[in-house]
Amino acid sequence: MAEAVTQVGNETIWRTCAWSPPGCHPVGCGLLVHVEDGKVTKVEGDPEHPITRGALCTRCLALPEYMYHPDRVIHPMKRAKEDRGLDKWEQCSWDEAIDIIVTNAKEISEKYGHETIAVFGGTGREGNDYYSTYANCIFGTPNAVYAQPGWSCYGPRASITAFMMGGGYPEIDYAQKCAQRYDDPRFVAPGVIVLWGKEPLRSNPDGLFGHSIVEMMQRFGTKLIMVDPRMTWIGTRSEYVLQLRPGTDTAMAMAWINVIAEEDLYDHEFVEKWTYGFDEMVAACKEMTPEKAAEICGVDAEEIRGAARLYATTHPSSLCWGLAVDQSPNGVQLGQCLLALMSITGDLDAPGGTTLGAGDVHAANAARDDSVGSAADDRDASDYADRLEESESYPNQMEIAITYAYQYGLMTEERYAKKIGVDKYPAIGAIMWTVAPDEFLKALETEVPYKMHMAMFQSSNPVGSAIAGEPQRWRNALRKLDFCFATDLFMNPTIMACADVFLPLCTTVEHDAVVVPHYSMNISFFGAERRCVQVGECKSEMEIMLLLGKRLFPQYWGQFEDEIAYLKSKSGALDWDDLKEKVCYTNVENYYKYKTGELRPDHQPGFPTQTGRVELYSYAYQAFGESPVPYYEEPAYGPIATPELMKDYPFVLTTGARKQEFFHSEHKQVPSLRAITPWPEMDINPADAAELGIEEGDWVEMASPYGKCRQRARVTPTIKKGVVHAMHGWSYPEESGEEPSLFGNWRSNVNCLLPNSVNGKLGFGDTFKCMICSCKKVDGPGEHPSPSEAEVYVEPSRQKPAEVVGQIWRPADAPEYN
Amino acid sequence: MTQYALYLNYEFCTGCHSCEVACRNEKKIPLGDFGMKLLEDRPRQHADGSWHWDYIAYPTELCDLCADRVAEGKMPSCVQMCQAKCLHFGTIEECAAMLAEKGEKAAIFLP
Numbered sequence: 064m065a066e067a068v069t070q071v072g073n074e075t076i077w078r079t080c081a082w083s084p085p086g087c088h089p090v091g092c093g094l095l096v097h098v099e100d101g102k103v104t105k106v107e108g109d110p111e112h113p114i115t116r117g118a119l120c121t122r123c124l125a126l127p128e129y130m131y132h133p134d135r136v137i138h139p140m141k142r143a144k145e146d147r148g149l150d151k152w153e154q155c156s157w158d159e160a161i162d163i164i165v166t167n168a169k170e171i172s173e174k175y176g177h178e179t180i181a182v183f184g185g186t187g188r189e190g191n192d193y194y195s196t197y198a199n200c201i202f203g204t205p206n207a208v209y210a211q212p213g214w215s216c217y218g219p220r221a222s223i224t225a226f227m228m229g230g231g232y233p234e235i236d237y238a239q240k241c242a243q244r245y246d247d248p249r250f251v252a253p254g255v256i257v258l259w260g261k262e263p264l265r266s267n268p269d270g271l272f273g274h275s276i277v278e279m280m281q282r283f284g285t286k287l288i289m290v291d292p293r294m295t296w297i298g299t300r301s302e303y304v305l306q307l308r309p310g311t312d313t314a315m316a317m318a319w320i321n322v323i324a325e326e327d328l329y330d331h332e333f334v335e336k337w338t339y340g341f342d343e344m345v346a347a348c349k350e351m352t353p354e355k356a357a358e359i360c361g362v363d364a365e366e367i368r369g370a371a372r373l374y375a376t377t378h379p380s381s382l383c384w385g386l387a388v389d390q391s392p393n394g395v396q397l398g399q400c401l402l403a404l405m406s407i408t409g410d411l412d413a414p415g416g417t418t419l420g421a422g423d424v425h426a427a428n429a430a431r432d433d434s435v436g437s438a439a440d441d442r443d444a445s446d447y448a449d450r451l452e453e454s455e456s457y458p459n460q461m462e463i464a465i466t467y468a469y470q471y472g473l474m475t476e477e478r479y480a481k482k483i484g485v486d487k488y489p490a491i492g493a494i495m496w497t498v499a500p501d502e503f504l505k506a507l508e509t510e511v512p513y514k515m516h517m518a519m520f521q522s523s524n525p526v527g528s529a530i531a532g533e534p535q536r537w538r539n540a541l542r543k544l545d546f547c548f549a550t551d552l553f554m555n556p557t558i559m560a561c562a563d564v565f566l567p568l569c570t571t572v573e574h575d576a577v578v579v580p581h582y583s584m585n586i587s588f589f590g591a592e593r594r595c596v597q598v599g600e601c602k603s604e605m606e607i608m609l610l611l612g613k614r615l616f617p618q619y620w621g622q623f624e625d626e627i628a629y630l631k632s633k634s635g636a637l638d639w640d641d642l643k644e645k646v647c648y649t650n651v652e653n654y655y656k657y658k659t660g661e662l663r664p665d666h667q668p669g670f671p672t673q674t675g676r677v678e679l680y681s682y683a684y685q686a687f688g689e690s691p692v693p694y695y696e697e698p699a700y701g702p703i704a705t706p707e708l709m710k711d712y713p714f715v716l717t718t719g720a721r722k723q724e725f726f727h728s729e730h731k732q733v734p735s736l737r738a739i740t741p742w743p744e745m746d747i748n749p750a751d752a753a754e755l756g757i758e759e760g761d762w763v764e765m766a767s768p769y770g771k772c773r774q775r776a777r778v779t780p781t782i783k784k785g786v787v788h789a790m791h792g793w794s795y796p797e798e799s800g801e802e803p804s805l806f807g808n809w810r811s812n813v814n815c816l817l818p819n820s821v822n823g824k825l826g827f828g829d830t831f832k833c834m835i836c837s838c839k840k841v842d843g844p845g846e847h848p849s850p851s852e853a854e855v856y857v858e859p860s861r862q863k864p865a866e867v868v869g870q871i872w873r874p875a876d877a878p879e880y881n
Numbered sequence: 882m883t884q885y886a887l888y889l890n891y892e893f894c895t896g897c898h899s900c901e902v903a904c905r906n907e908k909k910i911p912l913g914d915f916g917m918k919l920l921e922d923r924p925r926q927h928a929d930g931s932w933h934w935d936y937i938a939y940p941t942e943l944c945d946l947c948a949d950r951v952a953e954g955k956m957p958s959c960v961q962m963c964q965a966k967c968l969h970f971g972t973i974e975e976c977a978a979m980l981a982e983k984g985e986k987a988a989i990f991l992p
């Protein structure tokens with residue numbers, strides 16, 4: 064194993080693992096960072112990283128361009144409130160910037176109450192780990208905000224898993240938790256992997272190294288089944304591609320359960336011993352025959368049967384669920400079916416099946432064992448007990464911070480209960496620490512239940528083009544606040560429109576931290592991020608948190624001398640000094656953790672649910688007012704639900720398929736990345752394009768009842784007739800940042816077409832993947848459209864006076880629940 | 882003298898562009914030019930309904946097969962960074978053996 068830091072002539076080479084920025088989820092790819100004269104000259108992939116073994120995506124490869132980009136903000140800046148929307152920023156010192164924030168926070172807390180401060184986070188950047196800590200333990204507010212309608216990313220999947228079976232976050236097995244990876248004697252490669260609503264090669268997976276699937280196809284002949292409205296490259300290498308109508312996934316999943324039950328293809332022993340409510344679930348899927356699903360989804364019934372059979376009769380088989388689960392109001396039922404499908408094959412947490420996570424207990428394990436490749440291959444329950452004891456003796460810093468906050472009155476029960484929207488949607492507050500986003504937007508607009516006064520934006524750009532629905536509404540609502548500040552690397556539409564102070568953030572190679580895939584919910588390794596260089600006066604999220612914490616809540620934050628002290632205490636059993644030398648520890652974990660007692664807090668075998676089993680009939684769903692068994696619901700907008708609207712908006716619209724060179728609204732200014740995808744593209748079928756006179760590369764205006772945007776046509780048979788796909792995340796950093804342009808934020812912003820508050824019963828899901836729109840050819844990109852009040856269109860069903868912002872929106876034909 | 886080559890298993894080249902950027906970084910090639918270039922044969926459906934969609938990453942005349950790196954015992958930059966691990970470096974004989982073993986959808990490049 065190479066040293067963590069080596070010197071070759073004038074060059075220092077650091078081995079590190081990456082998180083963010085650049086925008087990324089905790090994938091933790093291994094980097095070799097070449098530094099000369101205090102400057103990063105080149106980034107390579109680290110061949111010794113156990114998972115990525117030298118591979119890197121273009122975002123990290125282009126890291127020096129991003130770090131030293133002339134537009135990067137590398138000093139703190141301030142701007143007078145009356146100049147919001149204008150490029151009148153002034154450089155200031157860290158002291159002054161922190162003073163301004165602290166003065167405003169104190170004044171606003173005293174005058175209006177701490178709860179009138181909101182902390183925005185999101186995207187899966189590293190800062191994601193901290194926004195609730197900022198909110199609860201620095202500003203004393205319960206209102207941490209993830210601004211996406213229906214919390215439509217990851218949170219729903221994590222919550223559904225917690226409700227139905229526990230065990231962190233289910234992930235396919237690619238030997239990521241085996242000491243010798245693919246050569247490990249415990250590992251068996253999946254025979255079949257189902258990719259359901261997920262494109263793992265282009266998406267920015269939360270901890271999955273997507274290309275491992277291609278590795279397993281090459282090494283072991285692993286076969287794939289895709290369920291996706293688009294034909295993708297990986298789809299052309301799959302056994303089956305069920306190209307369904309966007310938003311109808313739940314019908315498809317119910318049909319799979321129907322086939323597997325009817326044809327007796329499930330694992331009887333597993334179902335009897337480890338699941339609860341199998342018969343009820345099967346009964347709920349009885350009517351959903353492949354023929355019926357075929358009609359709903361637009362996929363041949365025999366294809367549905369064939370795919371379900373291949374999945375259920377191949378062992379081991381694994382299922383990888385994607386964002387499509389989170390983004391539809393019917394997604395909670397989809398997730399329920401997919402967890403059932405992962406389970407009833409008997410391959411849950413089996414080698415080559417779908418793995419579960421045992422949580423942080425393994426920090427102790429990884430810290431004690433030597434490092435990659437040296438951990439023991441087999442672990443038994445007694446070994447586990449030792450590790451558990453070891454890890455339990457380390458306090459959880461997040462919990463301690465909250466305890467302090469209560470003890471010193473920074474937070475009170477009464478104030479915590481003021482968290483917006485979770486009274487209406489308690490399921491959102493169950494395992495997540497944020498407001499219900501759609502309700503929060505209404506509160507901002509109506510000042511009910513109370514008026515908000517201040518916001519921090521951290522790893523989030525809600526006025527931009529990735530996270531929010533109807534970002535025009537967010538812009539108008541946020542502009543009203545008394546004081547806003549942000550941490551970031553580049554100016555963005557939210558900061559330009561609303562913020563008064565900008566704090567410059569450093570990249571992954573400019574600070575020390577730990578990256579843990581899946582935010583610790585299913586840990587494959589622990590990786591060290593290292594401070595290889597300093598750029599300008601940039602600081603890490605942890606450093607900024609300490610600066611503010613020491614001023615606003617010294618009773619807790621005062622105990623940490625610096626961010627390393629905080630990092631160490633937060634990392635518990637993980638030995639930072641050792642990790643930074645070894646760079647990466649594989650987290651060796653047992654298979655079949657439900658048998659060894661590793662999933663339950665009482666260490667008994669089983670799953671951490673009320674029944675101790677995988678609850679296919681879900682008591683948790685029932686407790687939150689949802690049906691305990693799955694049902695299919697038509698997308699809120701579409702040919703069946705809104706036939707009248709389809710006359711004006713004849714296309715079904717799905718959005719947000721990833722490009723690996725961009726992370727949501729980021730990276731459009733990085734030359735090497737922009738060269739790969741210079742323009743936002745919408746996919747349209749050749750037959751539709753011909754009818755509308757649209758040719759490859761033409762600008763197309765897409766409109767929904769809520770707004771419009773322009774992107775360039777990619778005429779392709781990979782999308783079915785009647786369906787279009789549009790990219791998310793587009794603005795134009797090269798254009799004027801001032802209002803009304805905000806870096807061309809409104810031109811290609813497909814989120815302007817997507818409403819808020821089209822949520823499922825639990826508050827999850829919205830229309831990102833199942834909306835409708837019109838398409839027409841236009842001459843060019845057009846001028847900067849502006850999101851004036853007049854353009855905030857409310858479609859007829861929501862136009863009643865109080866409902867403009869106060870809608871309680873559910874499809875009229877929602878089924879009865881018992 | 883031993884003649885080296887690049888072997889590409891293009892059944893599994895995912896079109897991720899990492900090799901392109903890795904090569905540009907290594908050889909300090911300006912944006913707009915390429916030592917390694919990714920080509921796409923865009924998706925279409927055959928008459929029987931099956932799909933065609935291939936990416937081919939191939940080295941241009943600016944490629945020297947990373948002679949300096951290889952001399953230091955390292956892998957060529959594009960090979961090391963390839964996300965799909967479908968790009969390999971070896972002698973012509975080694976690459977030919979891989980080609981013969983693969984039997985389809987593979988190529989050897991001599992820049």
Ligand code: SF4
Nearest residue numbers: 081087092120122123
């Ligand atoms: S996925 Fe890409 S951006 Fe994320 S750590 Fe890996 S190489 Fe970097």
Ligand code: SF4
Nearest residue numbers: 904944946947957959
């Ligand atoms: S071998 Fe080196 S020079 Fe040739 S294409 Fe690959 S990275 Fe470029």
Ligand code: SF4
Nearest residue numbers: 894895897898900963
């Ligand atoms: S890096 Fe590998 S998979 Fe990606 S485009 Fe190049 S050859 Fe293909």
